[in-house]
Amino acid sequence: MQTRATGVSKVTFKAVFLRNRVMLLKIAIHLLAFLPLFVLYFLAFTEQLGADPVEEVIHFTGMGAFNLLLISLLVTPVAKKYRQGYLLQIRRLLGLYSFTYAMFHLLNFLAFEVQFDLALFFDEIIDRPYITVGMAALIILFSLALTSITALRRKMGTKWQKLHNGVYLAVLLIALHFFWSVKSDIVEPMIYFTMAVLLLILRKDKIKRWFKSS
Amino acid sequence: MLINTKKNHRLSEQQVTDESVYHGRRELLKKLGYLGAGSLLAQSASTNAGALDFFSSKEAEVFQRQALKFAPAGESLQILTPEAKISSHNNFYEFGMGKSDPVENAQGFKVNPWQLSISGEVDKPYTLGYDDLFKHFPLEERIYRLRCVEAWSMVIPWVGFGLAELIKKAAPNSRAKYVAFETLYDPEQMPEQKSRFGSVEYPYVEGLRIDEAMNPLTFMSVGLYGKTLPAQNGAPIRLVVPWKYGFKSIKSIVGIKLVEDKPPTTWNILADREYGFYANVNPAVDHPRWSQASERRITTGGLFARNRIATLPFNGYGEEVAHLYKNMDLRKNY
Numbered sequence: 420m421q422t423r424a425t426g427v428s429k430v431t432f433k434a435v436f437l438r439n440r441v442m443l444l445k446i447a448i449h450l451l452a453f454l455p456l457f458v459l460y461f462l463a464f465t466e467q468l469g470a471d472p473v474e475e476v477i478h479f480t481g482m483g484a485f486n487l488l489l490i491s492l493l494v495t496p497v498a499k500k501y502r503q504g505y506l507l508q509i510r511r512l513l514g515l516y517s518f519t520y521a522m523f524h525l526l527n528f529l530a531f532e533v534q535f536d537l538a539l540f541f542d543e544i545i546d547r548p549y550i551t552v553g554m555a556a557l558i559i560l561f562s563l564a565l566t567s568i569t570a571l572r573r574k575m576g577t578k579w580q581k582l583h584n585g586v587y588l589a590v591l592l593i594a595l596h597f598f599w600s601v602k603s604d605i606v607e608p609m610i611y612f613t614m615a616v617l618l619l620i621l622r623k624d625k626i627k628r629w630f631k632s633s
Numbered sequence: 634m635l636i637n638t639k640k641n642h643r644l645s646e647q648q649v650t651d652e653s654v655y656h657g658r659r660e661l662l663k664k665l666g667y668l669g670a671g672s673l674l675a676q677s678a679s680t681n682a683g684a685l686d687f688f689s690s691k692e693a694e695v696f697q698r699q700a701l702k703f704a705p706a707g708e709s710l711q712i713l714t715p716e717a718k719i720s721s722h723n724n725f726y727e728f729g730m731g732k733s734d735p736v737e738n739a740q741g742f743k744v745n746p747w748q749l750s751i752s753g754e755v756d757k758p759y760t761l762g763y764d765d766l767f768k769h770f771p772l773e774e775r776i777y778r779l780r781c782v783e784a785w786s787m788v789i790p791w792v793g794f795g796l797a798e799l800i801k802k803a804a805p806n807s808r809a810k811y812v813a814f815e816t817l818y819d820p821e822q823m824p825e826q827k828s829r830f831g832s833v834e835y836p837y838v839e840g841l842r843i844d845e846a847m848n849p850l851t852f853m854s855v856g857l858y859g860k861t862l863p864a865q866n867g868a869p870i871r872l873v874v875p876w877k878y879g880f881k882s883i884k885s886i887v888g889i890k891l892v893e894d895k896p897p898t899t900w901n902i903l904a905d906r907e908y909g910f911y912a913n914v915n916p917a918v919d920h921p922r923w924s925q926a927s928e929r930r931i932t933t934g935g936l937f938a939r940n941r942i943a944t945l946p947f948n949g950y951g952e953e954v955a956h957l958y959k960n961m962d963l964r965k966n967y
């Protein structure tokens with residue numbers, strides 16, 4: 420009797436878990452993506468972020484955006500390889516968090532680095548290639564975030580997928596942005612560039628088709 | 634009748650304790666702790682780090698700084714950068730690439746014994762040992778602005794002496810046209826010098842033209858905020874050239890050589906389009922990748938400090954040094 424009861428409860432737990440795994444994953448993503456951002460600004464506002472908190476918040480949000488975008492691009496290959504279709508449902512959330520981090524990255528630059536000197540802000544975007552490509556990537560991410568709304572997606576039909584293929588361009592631009600922004604230590608940017616390229620290689624068939632059709 | 638009683642309890646700690654002792658009380662307690670741990674070797678902790686690590690925490694490895702005797706500078710017209718920020722925000726790649734790496738990785742840095750040799754095109758080459766650095770020349774305090782090529786700046790009360798005094802003592806000959814500087818090369822102590830992936834060639838080298846080196850502003854620093862230098866700021870002796878970008882101010886120097894030809898300099902070797910030999914602070918000549926027209930002055934404020942200020946030609950020291958560069962195109966000679 421007892422064993423059967425335990426067995427039943429186990430099955431139930433597993434079933435509940437399986438039924439809610441997407442929601443649980445999403446909660447985990449919310450926590451893992453949002454908490455660091457919260458802690459970062461808490462430390463920055465309470466002067467616990469070293470001598471130059473400006474550099475810290477800019478770097479942290481920039482790397483956060485890049486990491487989240489790479490993770491979001493890893494989802495599809497993993498889901499396909501291990502036949503875990505449900506994973507596809509977390510891509511949007513990861514992408515939106517990547518965009519959020521990228522927005523904070525830009526706002527940090529505007530508010531704390533150039534301190535709302537708009538002339539300097541626009542000059543820098545135009546004159547500095549690494550900022551120009553970063554801005555281009557952010558504009559792509561912005562258009563993807565905007566069109567991630569389900570209703571818009573339905574309305575756009577096949578155009579939607581074309582637009583969202585822009586993420587492949589964005590990830591390369593971000594890798595370049597990182598590469599050009601460092602003073603001398605190119606090891607980390609090289610690793611990131613390699614990761615971005617590997618994620619694109621996993622999609623080589625799709626990208627080939629995409630080039631042929633256009 | 635008024636009874637005047639002595640109210641001892643109203644005295645604060647500062648009133649009864651010498652200020653320097655008061656501020657150093659934590660350090661004092663730590664030192665007492667070392668004695669309590671039964672080890673008089675603690676003072677030379679770095680030499681015996683291996684043995685001490687066994688029964689003292691990482692905290693035991695704190696770089697020791699001594700108070701210096703010097704002629705103090707007058708009141709600063711500019712807000713000084715707090716000591717804690719000066720000593721925790723450093724570009725000293727030998728101890729790591731991040732700004733906070735040097736303070737973490739340099740605590741065990743061994744500076745005593747030290748040897749600084751002055752050689753090359755001189756009649757009287759000589760070598761200074763660790764103690765000589767502090768007693769061979771009268772020490773004075775100088776408050777200088779430090780402008781980093783990354784467009785941030787600090788105001789720092791250095792303690793040291795003029796480079797000119799150090800050079801004159803060696804009696805340079807007529808072939809001495811440039812001065813070449815070299816940082817310590819010790820991969821055992823400086824982890825980045827071991828790195829196989831690093832792009833910087835070590836030892837770090839820098840150079841000045843002889844007239845730049847002899848300018849009264851050019852300073853050899855052995856301390857800041859009244860004490861010997863923190864390891865991460867270039868202990869035990871470093872160069873300070875306040876009208877040039879910070880990377881010219883080479884740290885932890887072991888060699889100063891008077892030479893006839895323009896010496897190679899580390900950042901110029903690394904990226905000559907971005908970092909020239911002169912590296913004078915110049916708001917009119919941008920770094921290829923960012924503007925040099927303004928800078929963020931790091932002082933007391935945090936994230937919300939409105940600290941972006943205009944960068945001045947020669948970092949505001951034009952009156953003293955602009956004549957060194959007349960008839961020179963500073964766009965070409967950046």
